[in-house]
Amino acid sequence: MVFLPRYIKIMLQKDFAIVILLSMLTVFSHKVNGQDNKMGTWGIITAVLPGDTTHRWGCYIELQTRTNKFFNEAFYYEVKGGISYDIAKNYTALIGTGRYVTYDYDDLDSPPTKLETRLWEQMVINQFLSRVKIEHRYRIEQRFFDGGDYRNRFRYRLNMAMPLNHAKIDSKTFFLSVFDEIFLTNQAPHFERNRFFLGMGYQFDKSLSITGGLMNQYNYTISAAGAKNNLAINLQYRINRKNGKPKEHIPSIRD
Numbered sequence: 001m002v003f004l005p006r007y008i009k010i011m012l013q014k015d016f017a018i019v020i021l022l023s024m025l026t027v028f029s030h031k032v033n034g035q036d037n038k039m040g041t042w043g044i045i046t047a048v049l050p051g052d053t054t055h056r057w058g059c060y061i062e063l064q065t066r067t068n069k070f071f072n073e074a075f076y077y078e079v080k081g082g083i084s085y086d087i088a089k090n091y092t093a094l095i096g097t098g099r100y101v102t103y104d105y106d107d108l109d110s111p112p113t114k115l116e117t118r119l120w121e122q123m124v125i126n127q128f129l130s131r132v133k134i135e136h137r138y139r140i141e142q143r144f145f146d147g148g149d150y151r152n153r154f155r156y157r158l159n160m161a162m163p164l165n166h167a168k169i170d171s172k173t174f175f176l177s178v179f180d181e182i183f184l185t186n187q188a189p190h191f192e193r194n195r196f197f198l199g200m201g202y203q204f205d206k207s208l209s210i211t212g213g214l215m216n217q218y219n220y221t222i223s224a225a226g227a228k229n230n231l232a233i234n235l236q237y238r239i240n241r242k243n244g245k246p247k248e249h250i251p252s253i254r255d
Contacts, residue, residue, distance in 0.1 A: 043064065122137060179252060236251055
């Protein structure tokens with residue numbers, strides 16, 4: 001990206017700002033139509049062994065829990081992980097799998113209401129435009145539900161991070177984090193979900209970072225639609241190899 005003409009970089013930054021603005025307007029309009037006024041919470045712990053300039057292979061594992069109310073009425077957890085490969089400097093492919101379990105928060109002693117095993121393939125493309133760090137993520141999911149149901153899903157996420165007190169996200173750096181993700185299926189009504197996040201983070205050192213903020217998730221089906229706000233907190237640990245040379249990265253929520 002450093003070789004792009006200046007006007008192309010400016011246009012990319014403007015396009016990103018427009019997309020984020022439209023996403024925020026979309027989220028707010030959804031809230032008018034049907035908003036769950038209970039603030040939920042998402043707790044996420046992630047460990048990452050990233051690829052670097054010496055080693056192309058990497059991996060990650062993640063644990064996540066969700067509550068219906070603010071740190072109360074737990075109803076969901078997931079365990080997932082994947083193996084990545086750095087195709088080029090700013091291009092990373094990944095294959096992942098996970099287990100997703102949903103309960104009725106009013107009756108946690110009962111069996112889960114939904115059990116899902118998921119496989120997915122994704123491509124991540126990063127752009128580093130001066131202080132603006134942009135990530136494009138394309139994901140295809142194969143979803144297997146207990147009971148024999150199967151679904152496909154297609155996701156695209158436009159993600160940005162901007163360091164506030166340094167030019168790059170290095171040790172002791174505060175950063176702004178914002179993304180919008182759309183979820184599509186190959187079955188009517190095709191549009192399934194929109195997820196918008198706005199928050200801040202802090203990179204403690206070369207390994208540990210924390211990100212927190214508002215996660216608005218809008219779900220849509222033919223029969224119902226509604227959105228919900230959540231406080232999302234992600235604690236992320238990057239494992240750095242002794243002989244590797246770490247690349248500039250975007251410490252965003254990986255879900």
